[in-house]
Amino acid sequence: MQRKNFLRTSLAVGITAIFGSPAASHPGSARLSTLPRIVRSDEGRPVTVLGDRMRIKLTAEDTNGLFTLIEEDNAAGVQIPPHIHEHEDEVFYVLAGELELTVGDQTTVLQAGDLAFGPRGVPHSWRTIGSSTTRVLLSVFPAGLEAMFAELGELPPGPPDMATVTEVCGRYGIRFV
Ligand SMILES: O=C(Oc1cc(O)cc(O)c1C(=O)O)c1ccc(O)c(O)c1
16 A cells, blocks of 8 residues: 555544544434334324324334424314424425415415425414315424423313413424414
């Protein structure tokens, strides 16, 4: 090996030994403790949040904190009022039925196969419409909001006490607008 190549190789080996390889430190490689998971259609923790029927399919624990995956399955008439997430970006992917969604200044009807991206800090709201069940796959980046949904799901049935809802949501960086 030529002296220049020897020095370059030695330096690369030393840096990798001290800091790890660049690929290993990339967030996408998230190899720390994530294990493969199979989640069947009827699996996941069921939670009802303000009339919204959810199944929490993947949590922070499953994804090493990268994202949460939730399926929402509702008849027409369920609605979530305008709010902002301080910490999360969200993707709403419609699997079946119809969802009227507003994100920022755009209001649209999403049908099976359509999706919307709601970045953090941008107000959004939605309601289920149409004559059949609306099924939405909600992906939340990063993970963690499942803890808030679980708390809200513990509230007594019936009309929600908005002071409590606002307090719980506020702790997770959700603001109503
Ligand atoms: O965090 C809130 O948003 C949501 C609540 C849901 O039940 C389903 C969702 O898809 C979302 C979302 O982020 O779009 C939330 C919680 C409580 C509340 O009163 C809200 O208006 C929104």
